[in-house]
Amino acid sequence: MKHNFVKALLSLFVILSLLFGIASCVPADESGKTGGYESIELKLDGVDPITVPGFSGTEFYILNNNQPFFEDDEIVTESYEKYYPLDALGRCTLTIACIGKDLMPTEDRGDIASVKPSGWVQAKYDTAVISGGYLYNRSHLIGFQLTGENDNEENLITGTRFMNEAMIPFENQIADYIKETDNHVMYRVTPIFVGNDLVAAGVVMEAYSVEDKGDGISFNVFLYNNQPGITIDYLTGKSWLSGEAPDNSESDSSDENDINNGNNAEGxxxxxxxxxxxxxxxxxxxxxxxxxxxxxxxxxxxxxxxxxxxxxxxxxxxx
Amino acid sequence: MKKITVAVVLDDNEGMLLFGKRQSRDRVMIAEFVESAGSSPIYVSDFSKILFESYDSVNMCKNPLEEAPDGAVCFIENYSLSPYLDIIDTLIIYRWNRLYHSDVKFDVNVKNAGYKLVSTAEYVGSSHDKITKEIYKK
Known part of the structure; x- marks a missing residue:
C-alpha cells in the first residue's frame, strides 16, 4: 500500500515535471549544491529549452525577446486563477491567471506564516548585507495585490529578499494597469527548480495585457532567486555568508526554531x-x-x- | 530662443520607461495636467497619444521638444530632456510614489541644471493613492 503511494507520488512528480517545466544546470562549484549556477537551462512546456546565464548581480534576464509564451488559445478575457499542485518534493509547480479587477483583493492581507515552502530555512544576517536582515521571504508567485491569495501553499515559495523585491515592481505595474484600464492581464509565474533542489533557482514571469494586445503590459523575464553576499545551498535552503565556510550543522526549518532564534520574519x-x-x-x-x-x-x-x-x-x- | 514648459512622470527610482512602455498611467493626473496648462497649447508625442484621446485640443507630433512653439506645455514620456534644458524654463515632475522597474530614467539633475522648486502638491489619482506634483523654474 505504502509502496503504491510512493510510486504514485513519483509518477505525479514526473508528469508535473514534464507538464510544467524542469531545469538542469551547470553548477558553479564542484559540489553542485551551493547555487551560483553558471547557467540554468529552462525546460518549459511547449517551448524549446532556453539557457539562462548565471547570476551576475542583475535582477532579471529577458526571455524570448521579452515576448511571453502564451498560446493564442490561452489568452482569454474572463478572469480566472489557477494554482497547480505541489510536486512530490513539496515544491510549487505553476500558477497562471487572467487577472481582472474582480480578482483583486478587497480585504487586507492575512497571515501567511503557517505555510512552510520547500527549502524554508530562514536565516538572519547583518542589515549591511541584507536590507531588513532576513534572507528569505515567503514569496507569492502571484502577488497578493493581484489575486488576493494569502496562505495558499501552491502559490508560496522560498524566495530571497533580493528576488522578492524584484518581483514587486512588476506586480505593481500590472496591478496599477488593471486598476486604471479595467482590462485583463494574462499572468503566469513558473518557479524553476534545478534537479531535486528545494529552493528555486528563480522564477519565470510572463505577462500580457489582453484587450490592448500587449500594448500596455508585455514581458517575459527570469528573475534570479539569489542574494548578493550570501551563498545558498539550493538543495536544502541552508545559507551562509559568501566567502565563509558553510554551516554543516543539521538544518532545522521548524517555525519553533525560527522563533527561538528570533528568526521569524513574519513575527x-x-x-x-x-x-x-x-x-x-x-x-x-x-x-x-x-x-x-x-x-x-x-x-x-x-x-x-x-x-x-x-x-x-x-x-x-x-x- | 523659445521657452517651453515640460512635464514628466517618474517612479521612486526616477524611472520613466520599461521595455519601451510607460511604467504607469492615470486619468486624473492627465486631466490635472491638461487643466493646469490653461490656455497654453499642449504638445505631446505620438507615443503619448493614447493618454490624451479624449482631449481635442492637444497637439500630437513626433518630438514636442523640437516642434512645440514658444509658450507651449509639453508632456514627455520617451525623450531625453537634457539636450533641451536651454529652452525648458519650467519643469513639472509628477511622481507616482510607487516602485516600478525601468530601463530609461530621467536624465536631468534639476538642481545642477539650475531649477528651483517653487511648488509641491499631492492628490489622489484614478489608480494611484498619492501622486505628487512638483513645479521647478529656472
Missing amino acids: QTYILNTSSKLIHESTCGNAAKISDKNREEYTGDINSLIEDGYKEAGCCLGK
Missing part, C-alpha cells in the same frame, strides 16, 4: 510612520520620535508593508 514587530510611509525597527530611536497620530505598531511580514507602499527607514533597516 517581527516594526514601528510605522503612516505619514512618511517609513518602516522602523521597534528599537529604533527615530521610531520613538514619531507622533502618536502617525505612529502604528505592526507585527508581520515586512514585504506586505513594502507592497503597500512603505519603505524601510535608512536609519535602522539599512536602506
Whole structure:
C-alpha cells in the first residue's frame, strides 16, 4: 500500500515535471549544491529549452525577446486563477491567471506564516548585507495585490529578499494597469527548480495585457532567486555568508526554531510612520520620535508593508 | 530662443520607461495636467497619444521638444530632456510614489541644471493613492 503511494507520488512528480517545466544546470562549484549556477537551462512546456546565464548581480534576464509564451488559445478575457499542485518534493509547480479587477483583493492581507515552502530555512544576517536582515521571504508567485491569495501553499515559495523585491515592481505595474484600464492581464509565474533542489533557482514571469494586445503590459523575464553576499545551498535552503565556510550543522526549518532564534520574519514587530510611509525597527530611536497620530505598531511580514507602499527607514533597516 | 514648459512622470527610482512602455498611467493626473496648462497649447508625442484621446485640443507630433512653439506645455514620456534644458524654463515632475522597474530614467539633475522648486502638491489619482506634483523654474 505504502509502496503504491510512493510510486504514485513519483509518477505525479514526473508528469508535473514534464507538464510544467524542469531545469538542469551547470553548477558553479564542484559540489553542485551551493547555487551560483553558471547557467540554468529552462525546460518549459511547449517551448524549446532556453539557457539562462548565471547570476551576475542583475535582477532579471529577458526571455524570448521579452515576448511571453502564451498560446493564442490561452489568452482569454474572463478572469480566472489557477494554482497547480505541489510536486512530490513539496515544491510549487505553476500558477497562471487572467487577472481582472474582480480578482483583486478587497480585504487586507492575512497571515501567511503557517505555510512552510520547500527549502524554508530562514536565516538572519547583518542589515549591511541584507536590507531588513532576513534572507528569505515567503514569496507569492502571484502577488497578493493581484489575486488576493494569502496562505495558499501552491502559490508560496522560498524566495530571497533580493528576488522578492524584484518581483514587486512588476506586480505593481500590472496591478496599477488593471486598476486604471479595467482590462485583463494574462499572468503566469513558473518557479524553476534545478534537479531535486528545494529552493528555486528563480522564477519565470510572463505577462500580457489582453484587450490592448500587449500594448500596455508585455514581458517575459527570469528573475534570479539569489542574494548578493550570501551563498545558498539550493538543495536544502541552508545559507551562509559568501566567502565563509558553510554551516554543516543539521538544518532545522521548524517555525519553533525560527522563533527561538528570533528568526521569524513574519513575527517581527516594526514601528510605522503612516505619514512618511517609513518602516522602523521597534528599537529604533527615530521610531520613538514619531507622533502618536502617525505612529502604528505592526507585527508581520515586512514585504506586505513594502507592497503597500512603505519603505524601510535608512536609519535602522539599512536602506 | 523659445521657452517651453515640460512635464514628466517618474517612479521612486526616477524611472520613466520599461521595455519601451510607460511604467504607469492615470486619468486624473492627465486631466490635472491638461487643466493646469490653461490656455497654453499642449504638445505631446505620438507615443503619448493614447493618454490624451479624449482631449481635442492637444497637439500630437513626433518630438514636442523640437516642434512645440514658444509658450507651449509639453508632456514627455520617451525623450531625453537634457539636450533641451536651454529652452525648458519650467519643469513639472509628477511622481507616482510607487516602485516600478525601468530601463530609461530621467536624465536631468534639476538642481545642477539650475531649477528651483517653487511648488509641491499631492492628490489622489484614478489608480494611484498619492501622486505628487512638483513645479521647478529656472
